[in-house]
Amino acid sequence: MTTKFDDMLPHLSRRKALIYLAVGAASTALPPMFSLGEAFGAADATPGMRKGQMVIGFSQEPTVFNPHLPHIEVDEGIHFSIFDPLFAINDKGEFTPSLAKEVPTVANGGISADGLQFHIRLRDGVKWHDGKPFTAEDVKFTLELLVDPNFRSWRKTGHELVRDINVISPTEISWRMDKPFAPYPAILASTFIVPQHILGPVKDRNSAPFNNAPIGTGPFKWQQRVPGDHIELVANTDYFTGGPGLARVVYKYIPDLNVMYTQFASGDIDVVGLQWISADHYDDANKLPGKVVDVSSSSTIENFAFNLGRPQFQELEVRQAIYYAIDKQTIIDSLYYGLPKPTETYMPPGSAWFNPNLPQHEYNPDKAKALLDKAGWKPGPDGIRQKNGVRLAFTNSTTAGNHLREQMQQFLQQSFQDIGIEMKIANLPPAVMWGEYWMMSKFDTVIVGMSFLTGADPDTSDYLRSTSIPAKGGAGQNTFQYQSKAVDDLLTKGSTLFVPEERKAVYNQIQEIVRRDMPFLPLFPFANVRGHKQGATNVIPNVNVRIDSWNVGTWYWA
Amino acid sequence: MLGFLLRRLSQSVILLFLVSLIGFAALTLAPGGPLSQYALTPGMSQQALDRLAEQMGLNRPLPVQYWDWLTHLLRGDWGRSYRDGQPVLTVIFSHVPATLLLMVTSTLLAVSIGAWVGVKSAVKRYSLFDDVATMASMIALSIPTFWFGLVAIYIFALKLQWFPAGNMYTVGDGSFTDVLHHLVLPVMVLTFVDVAVWSRYMRSATLETINQDFVKTARAKGLSPRRVLLRHVVGNALLPMIALAGMQLPMILGGALVAETVFTWPGMGRLFLDSLGYSDYPVVMGLLIFSAIMVLIGNLAADVITAMVDPRIRPA
Numbered sequence: 001m002t003t004k005f006d007d008m009l010p011h012l013s014r015r016k017a018l019i020y021l022a023v024g025a026a027s028t029a030l031p032p033m034f035s036l037g038e039a040f041g042a043a044d045a046t047p048g049m050r051k052g053q054m055v056i057g058f059s060q061e062p063t064v065f066n067p068h069l070p071h072i073e074v075d076e077g078i079h080f081s082i083f084d085p086l087f088a089i090n091d092k093g094e095f096t097p098s099l100a101k102e103v104p105t106v107a108n109g110g111i112s113a114d115g116l117q118f119h120i121r122l123r124d125g126v127k128w129h130d131g132k133p134f135t136a137e138d139v140k141f142t143l144e145l146l147v148d149p150n151f152r153s154w155r156k157t158g159h160e161l162v163r164d165i166n167v168i169s170p171t172e173i174s175w176r177m178d179k180p181f182a183p184y185p186a187i188l189a190s191t192f193i194v195p196q197h198i199l200g201p202v203k204d205r206n207s208a209p210f211n212n213a214p215i216g217t218g219p220f221k222w223q224q225r226v227p228g229d230h231i232e233l234v235a236n237t238d239y240f241t242g243g244p245g246l247a248r249v250v251y252k253y254i255p256d257l258n259v260m261y262t263q264f265a266s267g268d269i270d271v272v273g274l275q276w277i278s279a280d281h282y283d284d285a286n287k288l289p290g291k292v293v294d295v296s297s298s299s300t301i302e303n304f305a306f307n308l309g310r311p312q313f314q315e316l317e318v319r320q321a322i323y324y325a326i327d328k329q330t331i332i333d334s335l336y337y338g339l340p341k342p343t344e345t346y347m348p349p350g351s352a353w354f355n356p357n358l359p360q361h362e363y364n365p366d367k368a369k370a371l372l373d374k375a376g377w378k379p380g381p382d383g384i385r386q387k388n389g390v391r392l393a394f395t396n397s398t399t400a401g402n403h404l405r406e407q408m409q410q411f412l413q414q415s416f417q418d419i420g421i422e423m424k425i426a427n428l429p430p431a432v433m434w435g436e437y438w439m440m441s442k443f444d445t446v447i448v449g450m451s452f453l454t455g456a457d458p459d460t461s462d463y464l465r466s467t468s469i470p471a472k473g474g475a476g477q478n479t480f481q482y483q484s485k486a487v488d489d490l491l492t493k494g495s496t497l498f499v500p501e502e503r504k505a506v507y508n509q510i511q512e513i514v515r516r517d518m519p520f521l522p523l524f525p526f527a528n529v530r531g532h533k534q535g536a537t538n539v540i541p542n543v544n545v546r547i548d549s550w551n552v553g554t555w556y557w558a
Numbered sequence: 559m560l561g562f563l564l565r566r567l568s569q570s571v572i573l574l575f576l577v578s579l580i581g582f583a584a585l586t587l588a589p590g591g592p593l594s595q596y597a598l599t600p601g602m603s604q605q606a607l608d609r610l611a612e613q614m615g616l617n618r619p620l621p622v623q624y625w626d627w628l629t630h631l632l633r634g635d636w637g638r639s640y641r642d643g644q645p646v647l648t649v650i651f652s653h654v655p656a657t658l659l660l661m662v663t664s665t666l667l668a669v670s671i672g673a674w675v676g677v678k679s680a681v682k683r684y685s686l687f688d689d690v691a692t693m694a695s696m697i698a699l700s701i702p703t704f705w706f707g708l709v710a711i712y713i714f715a716l717k718l719q720w721f722p723a724g725n726m727y728t729v730g731d732g733s734f735t736d737v738l739h740h741l742v743l744p745v746m747v748l749t750f751v752d753v754a755v756w757s758r759y760m761r762s763a764t765l766e767t768i769n770q771d772f773v774k775t776a777r778a779k780g781l782s783p784r785r786v787l788l789r790h791v792v793g794n795a796l797l798p799m800i801a802l803a804g805m806q807l808p809m810i811l812g813g814a815l816v817a818e819t820v821f822t823w824p825g826m827g828r829l830f831l832d833s834l835g836y837s838d839y840p841v842v843m844g845l846l847i848f849s850a851i852m853v854l855i856g857n858l859a860a861d862v863i864t865a866m867v868d869p870r871i872r873p874a
Contacts, residue, residue, distance in 0.1 A: 055729060061832060063642035070596055070610055152613045157601055206613075211643050227642070227652045228824030228832070230729055250729045254822050255832070258708065259724055263822070266715055266723040431590020431837065434597040439604055454601035462601055475605040477597075546600075 052557050053248035054536060055268070056549060057260050059275035061253040062231060065222075066211040067192040068146055070154050073546040074274050076190075077251060080550050081233050082129075083192035083216035086120060086139070087185075089456045090551075091542040093352035095185065099123055099134065099193055099217065101171075104185070106498050115180035115498045122171040126240050128195050129221045135170040141196035143175070145205065152206050157454070158187040180496040182503065186457030190545070193217065219244040219553030229253060245537075245556025249549075261285070270533045273548040277529040279337040290534045295339050296541040298526040299348040300449045302340075304396075304412075305520035307441050309471065309481045311390045317375035318392065319518040324368035325415045328361060328523055335404050335411075340524035345511045346452040346460065348525055350543030353458035353504065355511040368419045377420075385420040393422035394444035397437070400427040405447050441471040441479045449526060456544035458507040461491045464514065482519035566861075570854045574847065578631075581846040582624050585839055591616065592640045592837040614640070627843065636847075637840035641833070646844035649829070654811065656726055657825035659737075660818070661810040664745045668752030669803070675753065676760020677792060680768060691757060698754035707747045707820035714743055724822040744821040748814055759802060763795040770794075797868055804860025808852035 056077070064071035067079040086100040095103040101121040104110020110119055126134040145151055146159040161178040168174060177184065198215055202208040214222055219241070220233035231251045237243045252269055254260040261281045263269045265288055277285050277293065285293045304326065306313045313319060328342045343349060344358040377385040377392055385392040396412070398405045409425045416423045423445070428437060437443060452460045461476065462468050466483035468476025487510055494506040530548070532539045537558045542550050593607050593616070611617045615626070630637060636646035679688040715723035721743045722728070727736045767773065768791055776786045815827035826845070833841040865871050 053730065063639075065642075069643075070593075072595060072599075152610060155601065156606070207638060207643050226824060227644075227649065228656075228828055229726065229822075232729065248730070252725070252729070252822075253824075254724070255828065256819050256822075259711075259820060259822055262708075262711055262716065262723050263725075266719075268723055268725065429590070431588070431594045435590050435594045437589075439597060439607075448598075450598065451600040462603060468603075470604040475603045477603060 052246060053250060054246055054270045054555060055250045055252050056271040056273045057252050057254045057263060057269040058273045059254060059257055059260055062251060065214040068154050069152055077547040077549045078231060079192050080547060081220040081249060081552050082214050082218045082222060084218050085191050086188055089189045089544045091540055093456055093544055095189060099126060111498055115182060116177050119174040123240055124171055126217055127238050128217055129215045129236060132197050134217050136167040136173040138193055138196045139173050140165045140167055141200060142193045158184045182495045182498055183457035183459040186455040190455045220249055244553045249552060264531055270536055271539055272531040277531050279339055279529060282337055282529050285531055291531055292534055293529060293531045295527050295529055297349050298528050299451045299453060299543045300526045301343060301346055302449050302523045302526060303520040304523060305446045305448055305480055307443050307481060308519055309441055310444055312392055312394055315375055317371045321368040321371045323361060323518060323521050324364045325419050327363045327415060331408055331411060332524060335407055339527035342524050343522050344515055345522055347511055348543045353507050355508040358511060358515045365419050379420045383420060384422045395424045395426040396445045397426050397428055397433060397443050398447040399430045399433050438479055439470050441481055459495055465491055480519040484513060484517060487513055566858055574850055577850040578847055581843060585842055586620050590837060595836060636844045639841045640838045641836055646840050649841055650844055650848055653824060653826045653829045656823055657811060660744055660823055660825060664748035664752060665806060665810055667749045668756050672753045672756025673760045675757035677764050679761045680764035695754035695758055698751050703747060703751060703816040704820055707817060710743050710747050726823055744817050744823060748817050763798050764791060767791050767794045800864050801860045804856040807856030808849050811852050812849055
């Protein structure tokens with residue numbers, strides 16, 4: 001209740017409202033002079049000068065501002081603006097120092113060769129937004145908070161292994177890991193440090209006032225939130241890089257994608273963030289004057305996933321035949337406006353760990369039929385193949401209401417029908433689909449967009465390890481019920497290697513095996529159509545993070 | 559009168575209890591739940607989800623959860639939103655002003671224009687005015703608000719650039735003229751549809767009254783048509799409108815879901831939709847109770863006012 005508008009409300013009598021409305025109608029003759037963003041956009045600015053503001057549109061509303069409480073990806077847009085991790089990850093997949101003076105590696109002694117000792121030197125002279133100094137105690141507090149049983153911690157993976165945290169000096173901290181865990185640096189790169197002096201004394205940190213008025217060390221400071229509408233942040237002029245290039249950023253919540261595009265076209269928002277421009281607007285968007293529009297691959301891969309617990313899918317030949325029967329390019333061209341590029345792996349193409357040398361998929365229904373014939377799947381009286389009493393029939397599920405996917409399903413249904421496979425469509429509302437139905441492997445097949453990576457690390461144990469099957473009591477999300485000794489061993493090996501080049505070979509090999517075994521069929525990574533006003537500089541995609549504003553501290557108007 | 563009020567109040571309490579019970583059951587028995595939105599998060603595991611469910615008390619039996627919610631409510635504690643951790647009443651009331659502004663403006667406009675159109679249509683039945691009004695109402699009622707809103711944005715915001723494409727105000731401005739400028743398009747869309755509704759009601763109410771004996775008597779007495787219309791017809795035709803207006807109160811506070819989405823208006827309708835989407839049980843339950851109370855108050859007020867202005871109706 002802090003906007004000027006709210007103060008005005010009680011005085012608005014009915015009669016006045018009517019009169020004002022008439023005045024409003026009369027004001028139609030005025031040119032649109034209310035577009036602040038445009039005015040600022042025209043202003044000259046260089047980094048460090050902090051000129052103007054940018055309005056970033058998100059189609060979901062950020063509501064969780066404590067980065068360690070359960071949240072969705074859009075909330076991270078705010079976290080990246082207000083907080084800093086020890087070190088961050090850039091669009092090339094490299095770690096860059098933030099609160100740490102340098103990124104710890106085996107080479108510089110920050111991480112011991114066995115991966116068990118971490119030693120981190122912190123940047124000197126960093127201040128929290130309230131002016132209090134940032135010290136190693138804050139780092140210790142954050143790492144402890146993450147495993148506090150009374151705290152609704154978002155993520156404990158990796159942090160659970162931290163032991164003997166030792167604050168050597170205000171700018172130096174070390175700890176021991178219970179066992180080597182190579183993904184930990186990548187996890188740290190998305191672990192934002194929170195202030196001990198604010199959260200420490202609070203009894204119930206799940207409902208601390210801090211959670212709705214966060215204080216960080218980051219490039220922007222909390223200003224205000226108008227629920228259901230927007231969040232306003234202002235420049236942290238004391239920021240250790242010298243401060244952001246903008247005086248203010250506004251995260252505007254626009255729930256409908258058509259409306260978001262319209263507001264981008266009309267200039268009300270400067271940057272189209274999360275959920276971006278829908279593909280059907282791509283051609284129009286390209287013709288907008290004064291706007292920059294580009295397509296980038298996301299880390300989310302669209303997959304046709306099998307439940308390997310089902311008798312139909314026991315044989316590799318069946319999965320191969322289904323892959324042969326999928327006409328990826330036609331799906332991409334006719335449903336997705338030709339924007340996504342086909343892929344062969346779960347690893348995002350933009351990632352440093354992507355294996356480009358995997359066998360290319362081929363659409364070939366004849367090969368599919370031949371494979372099935374050879375494997376003994378013969379057409380039954382109803383035209384559907386069967387073998388040993390098992391019909392080659394299954395259901396396919398995805399989120400109900402996703403029209404593009406529903407059309408893809410119909411297309412696939414027809415393609416499979418042609419080679420004697422029956423696929424029934426059984427879609428469910430999102431809350432049902434991704435609840436127990438998905439987690440406990442109660443589906444036959446699913447079309448699902450998945451991000452297999454946690455942050456930027458190539459470790460995918462949660463999805464591929466045989467002990468990560470929830471339906472079999474495992475902790476993880478291997479809902480395909482994929483079991484491979486070779487992959488298990490490689491995952492174990494990869495998670496104990498701390499030299500990037502050595503790890504790369506391991507993860508290339510895992511991608512080869514998964515491509516061969518086909519627990520799921522990767523179709524294409526989502527193509528995000530991004531847009532921003534001309535002059536908005538450094539608004540670049542980063543496949544290693546989940547949100548557009550990962551580097552908002554460096555944005556400025558050119 | 560007092561007995562009538564007391565009786566109504568006690569009925570209301572039972573009704574509220576039933577609303578909350580049914581609402582809670584429908585909400586919590588639906589598959590999914592507040593944690594399902596996290597399932598596809600990279601690195602999320604069933605164990606972590608179970609731990610969060612435990613911490614949030616979501617794994618307790620439903621009757622226990624309901625009892626917990628109810629006893630807290632009776633003590634004035636509406637709970638906290640799962641999404642932003644704010645008290646439910648704070649969340650609700652932060653969305654009320656936006657909705658009030660939008661809905662009060664459009665409802666007042668719609669009622670006044672609608673009443674005028676309705677009366678005029680009834681008096682000049684089957685005239686050109688009546689035909690045009692009927693046609694326009696049918697069109698307004700048939701067009702989905704969503705589409706109409708987008709067309710209005712396309713014409714007035716994108717092509718003519720007279721009005722902003724949405725939002726309640728320009729961030730950083732929020733001055734009076736700025737809000738007004740943003741208010742025009744959504745109010746126009748909402749009013750257009752509402753006028754259609756109100757004018758149809760008013761037309762049939764007027765037609766009903768106009769053929770009654772007392773109107774004929776008034777005319778026979780030699781009163782001028784204008785005086786008959788204003789004193790005898792409109793006054794009586796407005797009576798059923800009071801009950802309708804009573805039902806309008808929860809609508810006003812409930813917000814216009816579609817218009818709020820199209821025009822990115824941060825009101826109650828959007829809050830309800832979002833809270834439902836994220837299974838934010840405390841807020842959805844709070845909104846249910848809130849709107850149930852509004853329905854009861856609206857109807858009660860309508861009954862009381864009707865009884866006061868219509869001497870024929872007196873509660874026993």
